[in-house]
Structure formats: structure tokens, C-alpha cells
Amino acid sequence: MLRTSNPTLQDVAQHLGVHKSTVSRAMDPARRHLVKADLLSRVEAAAKTLGYRPNHAAAALSRGRSKTIGVLLPDITNPVFPPILRGIEDALDEEGYFALLANTSRPESRSHAIEQAVDRMQAQRVEGFLVATASRDDVWLDALRQSGARIVLINRTDGRGHLPAVISDDMLGMRLAVDHLVALGHRRIAHLAGPESLSTGMARRVGFEQALHNHGLVAAQVVMARAYAIESGEQAMQQLLAARAKQPFTAVVAANDLIALGAMQTLRAAGLNVPADISIVGHNDMPLLDQVHPPLTSVRIQHYEMGYKSARLLLDALRERPGSQDATVMLPPQLRVRGSTAAPVQAARGSTAAPFQA
Amino acid sequence: MLRTSNPTLQDVAQHLGVHKSTVSRAMDPARRHLVKADLLSRVEAAAKTLGYRPNHAAAALSRGRSKTIGVLLPDITNPVFPPILRGIEDALDEEGYFALLANTSRPESRSHAIEQAVDRMQAQRVEGFLVATASRDDVWLDALRQSGARIVLINRTDGRGHLPAVISDDMLGMRLAVDHLVALGHRRIAHLAGPESLSTGMARRVGFEQALHNHGLVAAQVVMARAYAIESGEQAMQQLLAARAKQPFTAVVAANDLIALGAMQTLRAAGLNVPADISIVGHNDMPLLDQVHPPLTSVRIQHYEMGYKSARLLLDALRERPGSQDATVMLPPQLRVRGSTAAPVQAARGSTAAPFQA
DNA sequence: TTGTAGGCGTTATCAA
DNA sequence: TTGATAACGCCTACAA
Numbered sequence: 001m002l003r004t005s006n007p008t009l010q011d012v013a014q015h016l017g018v019h020k021s022t023v024s025r026a027m028d029p030a031r032r033h034l035v036k037a038d039l040l041s042r043v044e045a046a047a048k049t050l051g052y053r054p055n056h057a058a059a060a061l062s063r064g065r066s067k068t069i070g071v072l073l074p075d076i077t078n079p080v081f082p083p084i085l086r087g088i089e090d091a092l093d094e095e096g097y098f099a100l101l102a103n104t105s106r107p108e109s110r111s112h113a114i115e116q117a118v119d120r121m122q123a124q125r126v127e128g129f130l131v132a133t134a135s136r137d138d139v140w141l142d143a144l145r146q147s148g149a150r151i152v153l154i155n156r157t158d159g160r161g162h163l164p165a166v167i168s169d170d171m172l173g174m175r176l177a178v179d180h181l182v183a184l185g186h187r188r189i190a191h192l193a194g195p196e197s198l199s200t201g202m203a204r205r206v207g208f209e210q211a212l213h214n215h216g217l218v219a220a221q222v223v224m225a226r227a228y229a230i231e232s233g234e235q236a237m238q239q240l241l242a243a244r245a246k247q248p249f250t251a252v253v254a255a256n257d258l259i260a261l262g263a264m265q266t267l268r269a270a271g272l273n274v275p276a277d278i279s280i281v282g283h284n285d286m287p288l289l290d291q292v293h294p295p296l297t298s299v300r301i302q303h304y305e306m307g308y309k310s311a312r313l314l315l316d317a318l319r320e321r322p323g324s325q326d327a328t329v330m331l332p333p334q335l336r337v338r339g340s341t342a343a344p345v346q347a348a349r350g351s352t353a354a355p356f357q358a
Numbered sequence: 359m360l361r362t363s364n365p366t367l368q369d370v371a372q373h374l375g376v377h378k379s380t381v382s383r384a385m386d387p388a389r390r391h392l393v394k395a396d397l398l399s400r401v402e403a404a405a406k407t408l409g410y411r412p413n414h415a416a417a418a419l420s421r422g423r424s425k426t427i428g429v430l431l432p433d434i435t436n437p438v439f440p441p442i443l444r445g446i447e448d449a450l451d452e453e454g455y456f457a458l459l460a461n462t463s464r465p466e467s468r469s470h471a472i473e474q475a476v477d478r479m480q481a482q483r484v485e486g487f488l489v490a491t492a493s494r495d496d497v498w499l500d501a502l503r504q505s506g507a508r509i510v511l512i513n514r515t516d517g518r519g520h521l522p523a524v525i526s527d528d529m530l531g532m533r534l535a536v537d538h539l540v541a542l543g544h545r546r547i548a549h550l551a552g553p554e555s556l557s558t559g560m561a562r563r564v565g566f567e568q569a570l571h572n573h574g575l576v577a578a579q580v581v582m583a584r585a586y587a588i589e590s591g592e593q594a595m596q597q598l599l600a601a602r603a604k605q606p607f608t609a610v611v612a613a614n615d616l617i618a619l620g621a622m623q624t625l626r627a628a629g630l631n632v633p634a635d636i637s638i639v640g641h642n643d644m645p646l647l648d649q650v651h652p653p654l655t656s657v658r659i660q661h662y663e664m665g666y667k668s669a670r671l672l673l674d675a676l677r678e679r680p681g682s683q684d685a686t687v688m689l690p691p692q693l694r695v696r697g698s699t700a701a702p703v704q705a706a707r708g709s710t711a712a713p714f715q716a
Numbered sequence: 717t718t719g720t721a722g723g724c725g726t727t728a729t730c731a732a
Numbered sequence: 733t734t735g736a737t738a739a740c741g742c743c744t745a746c747a748a
Contacts, residue, residue, distance in 0.1 A: 366742085379744085
């Protein structure tokens with residue numbers, strides 16, 4: 001009597017001589033109390049011996065909830081995203097949800113990849129979307145939202161800001177970086193900005209200038225890197241150096257660690273020493289930054305928490321009425337001081353209290 | 359006439375005055391040819407205007423295939439796994455499959471986390487499992503297999519070897535590492551092994567000794583690191599150094615990059631220089647290794663390809679009859695030579711042709 | 717070439 | 733406290 005396929009509620013019911021809806025009740029924690037204690041234990045025993053496993057597809061069809069969330073991110077291979085994903089999955093796991101993942105940075109066009117991923121996810125009837133790929137000018141997000149989908153943005157916001165999001169407080173992050181450098185005695189500070197099309201690139205540049213302004217300073221230079229990548233950092237740093245005679249600087253705040261690493265390579269190639277000649281601060285505090293040379297000072301973002309909170313936010317929203325929690329949550333970053341920052345050689349040490357000295 | 363829920367085949371059919379099974383046929387690429395051309399285009403038009411999206415849960419229930427695969431890995435946060443996952447998803451994507459992911463290194467016990475994850479995946483009726491968490495003594499794998507599940511192992515094998523797997527050729531990897539060091543002139547080479555409970559730890563240690571044997575050499579020392587982690591590498595290296603007077607060595611082959619990084623820290627703390635005093639080779643070639651100091655020579659494993667191939671293997675197996683492709687696929691690694699390896703100071707340079715000189 | 721009927725395994729709503 | 737019945741949306745024979 002070999003059963004190759006999985007036993008069903010019906011099978012269990014038959015085995016016990018009761019009706020399948022009784023078994024269904026017994027298996028549902030929320031309605032378990034409606035069934036007599038001894039029958040309940042008999043059902044549990046039978047389920048175990050028969051090897052019953054609930055069929056989620058059937059439940060999903062019947063209840064109209066798939067217990068499944070779509071997660072869109074550019075590329076899991078980018079070290080920023082694994083902790084975010086881990087946070088998401090830990091939160092989803094608590095409620096029995098699974099994440100359906102899509103990497104949207106495909107060889108083909110990005111927008112096509114996104115569209116296709118969203119399509120497939122909707123076919124799976126995901127109950128909501130967690131989106132870590134937003135650009136400031138992404139229109140598909142609006143369309144998706146208009147179609148009734150529940151969405152929470154992670155790490156980056158869209159331009160309009162009417163979508164709930166969990167992001168890092170980039171203004172604060174840049175303030176920490178700038179304050180640190182100013183405290184060390186730096187007065188001429190440059191910025192290697194991220195792409196303006198991304199909210200992080202934008203926010204960090206503004207935050208940088210704001211933070212300088214608080215000290216009565218202005219940016220020595222601002223150059224935008226093409227992308228959050230090492231090569232882009234190298235190139236951007238070359239531009240910074242090219243204009244250094246006219247617009248000198250003793251420190252550089254990069255919008256991202258990869259940009260910072262690229263910048264360090266360019267400096268090294270130019271015969272400049274970090275931090276003796278120029279201090280550098282990164283952003284993200286990705287793994288292994290303490291192993292590079294010199295160890296990179298960086299603004300630590302709460303990636304795991306961002307993932308976790310965003311998933312929680314979405315799950316909560318799925319239970320409430322629409323539009324209840326449409327807030328943007330900002331997580332505070334911290335500065336991790338390492339070897340890539342030091343007092344400028346020509347400046348007096350410990351000049352914290354003299355911001356206008358420059 | 360606002361429809362808040364999704365339109366169904368029925369809705370489309372009604373809209374056109376045909377039967378839903380006709381629409382069903384029209385939507386299925388495999389049976390599309392059975393429906394008249396003009397009706398087909400009318401169906402497509404209607405589907406588009408109504409915004410029809412196939413309901414996967416219903417299809418899954420009806421056809422008994424979920425188009426979903428369970429992926430078990432220890433922790434996506436470990437830099438080895440993102441490229442593997444990316445490979446998996448790219449392959450699954452080609453066939454319209456999704457991965458259901460579970461990180462099995464939970465605060466609670468590992469075996470419990472695995473069991474729970476497998477349970478949830480079976481409830482989702484995953485069609486197969488991709489497992490990157492195997493230990494050499496994992497019994498649950500056998501049980502899972504016996505229950506009829508299709509499984510492909512990644513990166514690590516179980517002890518018994520009757521499960522298909524896609525792994526890196528660790529024997530070859532160690533040969534590359536050892537040959538490189540011997541070619542540089544090293545004769546006294548030590549090994550920082552990985553945990554014996556993992557197939558990689560085992561295979562690499564054996565591969566190391568085998569490779570030395572090919573040169574008529576034996577291991578200067580072998581110390582096992584507790585885990586694939588930086589701290590474990592530090593500790594293991596301390597042991598190596600403690601016995602160095604009796605069993606000297608000029609080079610170290612580590613079973614893993616993290617172990618190698620830890621070892622470098624210990625050496626630095628002990629006032630020893632890499633590679634001047636001691637050369638080090640890692641394994642995996644994880645990202646950013648070219649940015650550490652000194653840049654770490656490492657055995658590059660084809661992580662992405664491992665993920666991709668394993669998923670392909672599983673998908674193929676799902677189409678054929680059981681047991682068709684139960685082979686173990688070995689992918690060849692490559693050596694990435696960087697700054698952490700050099701000729702030993704006391705040895706003659708370029709002594710490639712004199713293996714017995716020690 | 718298209719329509720009909722039944723079932724996939726579950727949940728929900730009544731009725732008993 | 734339990735049972736009966738009808739969806740949920742799709743697929744697959746088989747009939748027309």
C-alpha cells in the first residue's frame with residue numbers, strides 16, 4: 001500500500017473515521033480549541049503516523065493569501081544586501097512567510113528585468129513587495145502601488161516619498177563623518193558623491209554640505225562617482241586630484257565604501273599616503289573593511305535591522321487597513337573610526353574648538 | 359464596477375463569450391496552437407485589457423508542481439554564498455522557478471532550524487532541494503532523500519556520497535596552491551585545516567598532503583581551525599607558531615580565506631612579515647581580497663557556476679526519471695597569485711626544478 | 717476547434 | 733462539537 005503522493009486532510013480524516021473539516025480545524029492553531037481534546041490528540045497522532053504535510057498551495061488558493069513576499073534587489077552579490085536579506089528572512093520566518101527573491105541587475109535591461117520579476121511575483125500572488133532597488137525616478141513603483149500592491153522600500157527611497165520606507169539616516173551619517181574629520185583638525189574636505197539618481201547619493205551629498213555648513217565650512221570639492229563601485233571611485237578621485245592645486249583638501253568623505261576603496265587606490269598610485277597626506281571616510285561599513293590597508297573609517301549602517309524592520313512593517317501593514325503605517329523609518333548609523341583618518345599634518349592637533357580657523 | 363480582486367480565466371472567458379478552458383489553452387504556450395489564430399489574439403487582447411494575471415497557486419494545486427525549489431544554506435551573510443545563490447536564481451529563472459531560501463545557522467540549534475525549514479518547504483511543495491549546508495555526518499539528508507525528495511548538494515558533500523553534488527575540485531585546488539609555493543622555493547609548508555566535520559575541510563587537508571607527497575615532501579605541521587572564521591584562523595596560527603621551533607615552516611596553506619586572514623593578523627602581531635617571513639595562501643578568493651594588505655593569494659572557486667550548475671542539474675533531474683543524473687560534478691578552481699606569497703628568504707630563487715632540495 | 721465536467725487540497729459557511 | 737457543501741482558479745480528459 002505504497003503512497004507515493006502526500007497524504008491529505010481527507011486521508012487523515014478517513015483513517016480516523018471523522019470528517020475532513022474536523023481535521024482541518026484540528027490542524028489550525030486558531031481553531032484548534034473548537035475540537036474535543038481527545039479527538040485532537042488522535043488527529044495529531046494520525047497526522048504524524050501518516051506523515052501528513054499541509055499543502056500550502058491549496059491553502060493559498062482557498063484563503064487567498066500566499067504567505068509569500070516579493071523581494072527586489074539589484075544584486076545579492078553586492079555585500080550590502082546579504083545582511084538586509086537575512087533581516088528580511090528572519091522577520092518573515094517568524095510569521096511563516098517566505099521571500100521570493102529577484103536580482104534585478106540583469107545582463108538585459110534593468111527595467112525589463114524588474115517588470116518581469118514583478119510579473120512572476122504577482123502570478124505567485126505575493127502579498128506584498130520589499131524593494132531595495134528604487135531609483136529616484138522609478139515610475140513602475142507608482143504603477144505597482146496604484147494597482148493595490150503593498151510596498152515597503154528599503155535603503156533607498158523613491159523620489160516622491162509617498163511610499164513607506166526604512167532607510168538609514170544619511171544626514172546624520174554624514175554629520176558623524178564630517179564632525180569626526182573637523183575634530184581631527186580638517187578644514188578642507190572634499191566629497192566623492194554617489195549617483196544622483198539614487199536617493200542615497202543625493203541625501204549623502206546634501207548631508208555632507210549641511211554638516212560642513214554647521215561648522216561654517218564649505219566643500220573643498222564635490223565630484224560625483226558614476227556608480228557605487230571601486231572603478232568609479234578611482235576615476236572620481238582622479239578628478240579630485242586634478243583640481244587639487246586650485247581647490248586643495250586634506251580629507252575626503254566618500255558616499256560609499258567601494259568608492260572609498262577606489263579612491264585609496266588612486267591616491268596610492270599617485271604616491272599619496274592615507275591617512276598621512278589625506279584622510280578618507282567610507283560609508284556602509286561593509287565586511288572586511290578592517291582588513292584592508294589602511295583599515296577604512298566608515299559610517300556603519302544597520303543593514304540587518306533595515307531588512308528586519310522593513311519586513312515587520314510590511315507584515316503589520318498586511319494586517320491593518322490600508323495606509324495605516326505609511327511612515328518612513330530612519331535608522332541611526334554609527335561612525336566606525338579606523339586607520340584611514342588622522343589629523344592633517346599641517347594643522348594643529350586637537351583644534352576641535354576652533355571651527356573657523358581655516 | 360470596480361474589481362478589487364484579480365480577474366480569472368473565467369472573467370476573461372466571459373468577457374469574450376467563450377469557455378474558460380479555451381482561454382486556458384490560449385494562455386498555455388504548449389497548447390496555444392490548438393486555438394484558432396483570431397480567437398487567440400482576441401483572448402490576448404482581452405487578457406491585457408482586463409489585467410489578467412495567472413494564479414500560480416491554482417495552477418500549482420491543479421498540476422501538482424509548485425515551480426519552486428528549496429535552498430538551504432548556513433548564512434547568506436557569509437560571502438561565499440551570495441554568488442552561489444545568484445547562480446541558482448539565474449538558472450531557476452530560466453525555467454520560471456523561484457527559490458525558497460532558508461538560513462540554517464540560527465541562534466537556536468542548527469538541526470532544529472534545518473528540520474523546521476525543510477518542513478515549511480515541504481508544505482510549499484517545493485519540487486526539490488538545493489543544499490549547501492551539508493555536514494559529513496548529516497543524517498537528515500538521507501531521511502529526506504528516502505522520502506522521495508530530489509536533492510542536489512552544493513559546495514559540500516555528505517559523507518556517504520550517494521547524493522548528487524556540485525563541488526569544487528579541492529584536491530586540484532590544493533595542488534595548485536602547493537605547486538605554486540614549491541615553485542617559489544618553499545619546502546617546509548604548514549596547513550591550517552578546516553573543520554573535519556565538513557567535506558571541504560577534510561578534502562582540502564587530504565589534498566594538501568597528497569600534493570606535498572607529489573613533490574616528495576611532507577607537511578611541516580597541520581593544525582585544524584575550529585571554524586571557517588577569522589578568529590579561528592588567529593588561534594590556529596598561534597598553535598602553528600608555538601610549535602615552530604621544532605617544526606619550522608616558511609609557508610602556510612589555509613583551508614579558507616577567513617582562516618588565512620586571521621592567520622595574517624596573528625603573524626603581524628607576532629612581528630612576522632607576510633610574505634617576507636612567511637607566505638600565505640587562502641581558499642575561495644572571496645571579494646576584496648585584493649584590497650587587504652598584503653593582497654591574499656587564493657584558490658578561486660567557481661561559486662556562481664556551482665550554484666548555476668546545481669540548479670540546472672536539479673531541474674534536469676525533475677524532468678527525467680529518478681536516478682538519471684546522480685553524478686557528482688567537480689568544477690576546477692584556479693590559483694590567483696597576489697602579494698601574500700613570495701620566495702622564502704633563505705632559499706635560492708627560481709629553484710623550480712629541484713623539488714628534493716629540502 | 718471549442719465546450720463540459722470533475723478534481724487538485726484547503727478553508728469557510730452553514731446546518732446538525 | 734462535528735459534518736456537509738460550496739467555493740478558490742486552474743488543468744485535463746473527454747465529448748461535441
